[in-house]
Amino acid sequence: MSSEPFGARLRRAMDTRGPLCVGIDPHASLLTAWGLNDDIAGLERFTRTVVEALADRVAVLKPQSAFFERFGSRGIAVLEKAVEEARAAGALVLMDAKRGDIGSTMGAYAATYLEKDSPLFSDAVTVSPYLGFGSLRPALDAAVLSGAGVFVLALTSNPEGAEVQRATAADGRSLAQLMLDHMAAENEGMTPLGSVGAVVGATLGDAGANLAINGPLLAPGIGAQGATPADLPGVFGASVGNVVPSVSRGVLSQGPAVAGLREAAERLTDEIRAAVAGR
């Protein structure tokens, strides 16, 4: 039996909980600021607190795998538990792993994050298409089978991204637009929303690209990287209703109190809803 597609599940979560995604990025500096040690116990406590505070109210939680991988297998065990608990509390989990490799290796990444019996199975995963969009095929196919999503880097929030992503492809389109057009083809005919998302930074000012991919648009960059919810309509234009703004440090810095984390997420959700509605 096939699962309900990710795009449909995400649309519902965005409509009921609001579109905010909170990133779980246990930076060493945040552990210290929370009065925790930069060790496995600190990581475990930090992660548990964020999940407890937010998994029952935000649409998406996005653990950044690198911050867990740096502790080795014990860090991965914390990550596995967080994914399970966050999903059980009703959040969609977007694993931020930004994987990208030749197709045969991409198959192993797909088995890791997108096959239902895997310990790290997540609702969606971030991937890089800059080995060629076709290299992502094993992940795209696995996601269809398991009802999961794939978020593909298009125009990243960091200033260095432009030299690659704005470069001109052989047919005259920018590389980012080429990737966005591939995503649109994957999502064609899907309602209410396709399951292949694009990552487009909220920091860009104006995306300068056609973002009508009939899929979600993950927008990191609000808070620590300088963007605000008010920037979203300018960056995303007519596609702003499909934007999932993602904030990590801007929320996490308000811990360790559960109330502080919840207030930060609620305030951002209100600001995002107002910006999207054009108020």
Ligand SMILES: O=C(O)c1cc(=O)[nH]c(=O)n1[C@@H]1O[C@H](COP(=O)(O)O)[C@@H](O)[C@H]1O
């Ligand atoms: O895929 C991402 O989430 C991502 C893409 C991008 O273009 N820029 C970007 O900052 N991110 C991630 O989003 C998070 C941003 O964190 P803050 O700047 O603390 O909100 C980090 O986990 C980044 O790895």
